[in-house]
Amino acid sequence: xxxxxxxxxxxxxxxxxxxxxxxxxxxxxxxxxxxxxxxxxxxxxxxxxxxxxxxxxxxxxxxxxxxxxxxxxxxxxxxx
Amino acid sequence: xxxxxxxxxxxxxxxxxxxxxxxxxxxxxxxxxxxxxxxxxxxxxxxxxxxxxxxxxxxxxxxxxxxxxxxxxxxxxxxxxxxxxxxxxxxxxxxxxxxxxxxxxxxxxxxxxxxxxxxxxxxxxxxxxxxxxxxxxxxxxxxxxxxxxxxxxxxxxxxxxxxxxxxxxxxxxxxxxxxxxxxxxxxxxxxxxxxxxxxxxxxxxxxxxxxxxxxxxxxxxxxxxxxxxxxxx
Numbered sequence: 239x240x241x242x243x244x245x246x247x248x249x250x251x252x253x254x255x256x257x258x259x260x261x262x263x264x265x266x267x268x269x270x271x272x273x274x275x276x277x278x279x280x281x282x283x284x285x286x287x288x289x290x291x292x293x294x295x296x297x298x299x300x301x302x303x304x305x306x307x308x309x310x311x312x313x314x315x316x317x318x
Numbered sequence: 319x320x321x322x323x324x325x326x327x328x329x330x331x332x333x334x335x336x337x338x339x340x341x342x343x344x345x346x347x348x349x350x351x352x353x354x355x356x357x358x359x360x361x362x363x364x365x366x367x368x369x370x371x372x373x374x375x376x377x378x379x380x381x382x383x384x385x386x387x388x389x390x391x392x393x394x395x396x397x398x399x400x401x402x403x404x405x406x407x408x409x410x411x412x413x414x415x416x417x418x419x420x421x422x423x424x425x426x427x428x429x430x431x432x433x434x435x436x437x438x439x440x441x442x443x444x445x446x447x448x449x450x451x452x453x454x455x456x457x458x459x460x461x462x463x464x465x466x467x468x469x470x471x472x473x474x475x476x477x478x479x480x481x482x483x484x485x486x487x488x489x490x491x492x493x494x495x496x497x498x499x500x501x502x503x504x505x506x507x508x509x510x511x512x513x514x515x516x517x518x519x520x521x522x523x524x525x526x527x528x529x530x531x532x533x534x535x536x537x538x539x540x541x542x543x544x545x546x547x548x549x550x551x
Contacts (some may be wrong), residue, residue, distance in 0.1 A: 252467070254423045278376075300402075303384060306377055306413065308420050310465070 246277035329369030338524035366407030371527035379409030419468030448542030457533035484508035487490025
């Protein structure tokens with residue numbers, strides 16, 4: 239089973255990397271971009287086939303290590 | 319003073335730290351590998367040195383903070399044992415929950431490697447008793463993610479409880495945006511936990527302890543710890 243955990247900075251948390259990317263896009267002349275926030279994506283292969291178990295495991299993974307919930311939110315998706 | 323230096327894969331300041339501790343306390347510190355589950359008997363001080371544990375993968379200090387030895391460090395800190403985290407050590411302390419907040423990417427995005435001035439905010443703690451309150455010291459920094467951040471409530475508590483021990487400042491002790499090298503909240507360079515026995519700081523006092531280094535302002539931190547432990551004994 240494939241799954242994806244997406245970790246993003248909470249709103250209001252300064253994201254200097256996102257800001258730098260935003261500035262670079264503007265200087266490259268890419269139009270229509272209001273702002274950029276950078277995050278992380280974890281593609282995870284799960285051993286079992288139980289969806290509920292997989293979601294619980296991914297949530298534990300995000301809470302324990304993948305995200306720092308002081309500054310980050312995360313989203314868990316079981317893809318297939 | 320019996321000290322233990324935690325050694326995580328990827329760190330590179332453990333020997334500077336060991337040299338400083340040996341020089342000032344007279345005792346060779348124990349090197350403790352991150353996979354250990356206990357600290358040497360009789361340890362007075364646990365030090366988490368700087369460097370790049372796990373190559374700063376995921377988030378600085380995140381993986382090291384979950385290593386086996388950290389349970390022993392948590393128990394040691396809960397018993398009132400002294401814990402010092404410098405640079406990556408500070409990041410590990412925040413990631414492990416032993417200190418609040420987090421170290422974000424430097425506000426100007428650059429890796430900073432030069433001497434800075436720090437104002438010692440108070441002298442009545444184990445980590446600052448080698449200095450006078452308000453004293454300005456000069457120590458080096460070397461970090462890309464030292465921008466201390468926490469929610470407003472946490473910052474208020476840190477300030478209200480006098481838990482900011484070191485702050486970035488000018489050579490004459492002024493605090494302000496121009497001296498705040500990495501954009502840290504309230505120019506914070508070092509904080510302690512509620513109980514006052516766990517200090518995290520971004521600058522490297524261990525790199526200013528001998529004349530050959532051009533400055534010995536970092537000695538006070540270690541000398542203060544030695545004096546504190548001698549008095550407690």
